[in-house]
Amino acid sequence: MKRVLIWIGATLGALIVLAVVALLLYANIGVMGAEPGPLQAVRDDPAIVLDDTGDSIVMSPADGASTVGLVFIPGAKVDPLAYASKLSGLVAEEGVTVVITRPTLNLAFFDLRPLSAFTDEVPGIDTWLVGGHSLGGVKACQLAPDADGLVLFASYCANDLSASDLTVSSISGSEDGLSTPAKIDAARPLLPADAEMVQIAGAAHSSFGDYGLQPGDGTPSISDPDMIARLTELVGAAAASVAP
Template sequence: MLVLAVAGVVIWTQVGVMSAEAAPLAAVRADTAIAITDDAAGIVMTPASGDSTSGLVFIPGAKVDPWAYASRLSGLVADDGITVVITKPWLNIAFFDLRPLTTFTALAPDVTTWLVGGHSLGGVRACQLATDADALVLFASYCATDISGTDLPVLSISGSDDGLSTPDKIADAAHLLPASAEFDEIAGASHASFGDYGTQSGDGTATISDPEMTAEITTLVGGFAASLP
């Protein structure tokens, strides 16, 4: 019975994985301002020129192809010089991935300031790793771990039309974050607006375009990273 249960879980994690859309991913790979390294632990995007001392370890949502976030986070690399490491969670589920933050920060050893963040369930996992980072960024997500007693800088980005991590759910979990946490709601954004993987069951309907969404994330996260000591 135990073997069957484990096999069932493994099969479930491999079925219905939401693939990265081809066109946005191709555009990132063709961007000469971004250098990409595909490691077994994660996708590393670095500025093609110049030093990068700030980095973001980004944890994907459940059963979403990590490459689906490359385009949405590309502006941070090309415009703000931030190194982005998109993790490859074990079995496509962040909660099954027990590796420490250092597994991913080691992929960019020259970075001295690290933000950790994630989308949806990936953000919940990021909260568990947050005390090992310099700051936390939540993308359509919220914490289940209480970090309200820390002085960790936190940025929470949500979508006004998110049908999964709804504005009410994010507000209800706000007490688990430090009092200084910043909250920004992007008008017209749905849950799936935070990546390029198509629509998602139970989600709202986005009215913001993909380029506008990328620009919003770049501005919010880039400004937040620049404000860190």
């Protein structure tokens, strides 16, 4: 019996080790990196201060005039810096401070930190939106009760926020092959009745970042400058609606 128990324990231990190794391999292999050109343009923009804290990337207006922040959660296995360019107009033109998180194991579902872990990185801002792209948006929905508003980027909620008084904006793409228009519509009842639903013509799933095309996605027809302009306009309006 003792030998059987030892064998069972060793087998279970080996299975756990294999599961952990498999998870680490999955989380770290195939991470979609940031395209260097758009990222460098953000680094060179004198209106933006980009600070990599290790736990997150903080983009703030160079003039320090910011009263609203956005905590942005990346999609699964996407380099957080891949979103810097698409969110840059919010910082430079709308004065919104953007905190892009670095999810645990590159997967937002494994990140157990509360919203305050990121908002505390920017003292002096008390009004916060939380948002995310794709699976990052699903995580943002879970953190939304601690925020003043929610912005979904090609994403939808899995938890019910329909009875909340949150300011909610859902921004999707007409050519998205992953978070398809049908999936966005199917999850609409989980959002408040007054949630703003906007579909950007010509935008695919990958249009919300700068990390290349994704398998299964549609073909985008909107240019990067036009996409930045639309996101700046739409998220800027959401920020203005919760601004003190």
